[in-house]
Every structure is written in structure tokens, then in C-alpha cells.
Amino acid sequence: MSRIAGLVMCLWGLWVTASAGQEFSGLARVQAEASRMTDTRHGVDMVLSLTQGVPYRVFTLDAPRRLVVDFREVDWQGLDLDAFDRAEAVTRLRAGTFRPGWSRLVAELAGPYGVDRVELQTDPETGGAVLRLSLEQMPVDAYAAAAGAPYDPRWDLPPAAVLDTPRARSDDLVRVMLDPGHGGIDPGAERGRINEKTLMLTFARELEEALLRAGGFEVQLTRTGDYFVSLERRIAMAHEAQVDVFLSLHADSLADGGAHGATVYVLSDEASDVASAKLAERHDRDELLSGVDLSRADDQVTAVLLSLARQETAPRTEGLAEALVSGMGNRGGPMNRRPLRRAAFSVLKAADIPSVLIEIGFLSSPRDLQNLQDADWRAGMAEGIRDGLQLWLRKDAEMRPLVRH
Secondary structure: OOHHHHHHHHHHHHHHHHOOOOOOOOOEEEOHHHOEEEEOOOEEEEEEEEOOOOOEEEEEEOOOOEEEEEEOOEEOOOOOHHHHEOOOOEEEEEEEEEEOOEEEEEEEEOOOEEEEEEEEEEOOOOOOEEEEEEEEEOOHHHHHHHOOOOOOOOOOOOOHHHHOOOOOOOOOOEEEEEEEOOEOOEOOOEEOOEEHHHHHHHHHHHHHHHHHHHOOEEEEEOOOOOOOOOHHHHHHHHHHOOOOEEEEEEOOOOOOOOOOOEEEEEEOOOOOOHHHHHHHHHHHHHHHHOOOOOOOOOOHHHHHHHHHHHHHHHHHHHHHHHHHHHHHHHOOOOEEEEEEEEEOOHHHOOOOOOEEEEEOOOOOOHHHHHHHOOHHHHHHHHHHHHHHHHHHHHHHHHHHHHHHO
8 A cells, every 4th residue: 555545544543543532523713823834845744723623634636736635624714825825835725615514625736745644633621633744755656656536435525416416307397407617615716805606606596596486497506505516526416407408607717808798608629719718628627626537538339329419419509509698698798799609618518418608707807797796787697598598498399309300
């Protein structure tokens, strides 16, 4: 067993030993003044001071290289990540909710730094705890061989299906899956105190209400709170719920600041423009940085079956995108000058479900940012999406017999 694998597998035992004389409960808060991450001669030292001990685990991932520390559960609100991370060997740091009841810290590493030592020490009188972790540089091949998320049935996160259990199917209603982008440890685009994950959850709830008021729809959300759901899991939830349509909701940001207005994306291996390609690449990279690897490859048989399924789904998805562009445009938009685009967004890869990604606006645009914070404007966009869905359903019912033949 490798040194890192051994460390990972023994962490549960370390916690049991540490907690033998004490019962842990509730949230542990970070004591920022006694916490730090600093460079050492051969790697990195991390000291995380907590108000109480909690179960935790540590592992590393590759491509990109990351250190992942999971907790149940830590409140990060009192920790300034910029002040905490003083290590040049750590190029980027994220911390937040991963799933309800679970927290995660992810450090992107400048090189192959493996876990050398980790321990949790608790104070029997105060109940406080200190997690000490050391990283040391190691050979690239050895790092890659040791990297990977461990599996332990005593620890692994509960399946998302338990968190968001699908309701019983009603065949006379159209089932819509709304996917508020990002969440938890992944905030998405940010402008000052405004972040994409919060805006899109708010908008998803408003859109859900608009669809339910209209009648004829059942609505589910891929997340109902501020927690992380992997791109792969979002697609799986759509299949488990047997939805008729999947709408992923975003409000991204582009570095050049040239993007304005609502845009609807459909899946394509070749992006329709450079900006679309960059957005799709960043979405997948954010997934990697949050500690989830999208490395599963379809075999040849699966690829053929997916291709056949998409032959029917693709024209229906095109019709859905066009109807949504029309609906939002008629409600005032504003729409992007090229409102229908194509890109290889992983979240759109359900072969048998018409799926689109809607950029409601761009946080990098001052006009869009102002609109996105306006409840009346969001209500108009929700009504536009509702109108687009209703238009698509009428046209799709007429066209589906032709598509099948």
C-alpha cells in the first residue's frame, strides 16, 4: 500500500481514537487567527484550528494536481482564504459545502506534493481541535500512481438520489428538470459579493413557480440548496426522474467583458465560436478543481448507442432552443446578438433528453449584472422561458412523428 493510500485509509481510525472521550456534534467553526497554510523547505504545512473535532479524510487528485480535505461538517464563513493561504506551492484554494452535511477544502497544487503527515489533535477540556497536515514534493510518477479518491462505505458521501428523491411520475404532465449552475464549493462567476450559484438558485425557484402556476408542468431541481452536485450526477438525476426536458441555468463571466444578453446553448463537439468553447472548457475545469474527475470514457458500443439516440433528440433540442430564444426575446430579453450557440458542455450530454444551457446574462456585463439583481426583470425572463417551453411542446407534438420516420 502506498504512503498516501495508507494515510487515507487510516483517517477514520484516527478520528475514532481522537473522539473516544468526547462526542462531536453540530458545526465546527474555523478559528482563523490560529489557522494557516505556509510553504516549507520541501513542501507545504497546513494548520486548521476548529472549535471542535469532526470526522475528516484527505486524498490527492491528478490532472490538475489537487489536495482534497473532506469534513463533516465545517463552517468556513469566518475564514479569509486569501489570508489563510500563504503558500506559493498552493496556486488556488476553495472551501465550502460539498453536499448537505459535508464540507470540502480543495487546494490546487503547483507541483506533485503528496501527503506526508496528517493528524487531528483535540483538547479534552475545551473540545477544540487542530488538524495538522504536511505535504512533501515527490516524483511525478509516484504522485500520479497514489492520486485518486478512496472508497470507504463508512465515509463516502450519500448518493444524491437520497438527497433529491424523484416524485412519482404523472404521465399527463411535462416533467422539467431545472439545473441551477454551480453550488457549494463552486461559486461560479463572481462580481464583488454577487455570485452565480446564488443568483441561479434564486432564479430556478422563481422559474419553478412560474411553470407550476402555468399548469401542465412538474418541476424538479438538481439542487435545492447551496451544495455541490457534479456534472455527471446532474445528468444521472435527470434520467432517474425520467424528465422530458433539461434546462441548465447560468450567468457566467467572460474575461474580455464583451458578452451581453441571454444566450441558449445546445450540445456540439465543435463550438460555434471561441467564447463558447472557453465557457465549456471552464465549466469542466471547475468540476475538476472541485475534486471530481470526468474521466470515464464510453466504449465503442456505448458510443454507437448514444449516437443513435441523439439522431432523434438533436432536432428536438434544436427546436427547444429556438422556442426558448423566441419566448425570452418576446418578453423583452435583452438577447445576445447571436442568441443560439453550440458548445461541448458536459451537462448537456444526456443523449435521450432534450437539454439546453441558458445563460440568462453575463456577470461581466454591467447591464446584465443590474438586470440579474432585479426581481421584476427575472420574473419577465422566467415568463419568457415558460412561453418558450409551451411553444416548443406544441411544435414538438406536431413534429415528432416526422422525426421518428
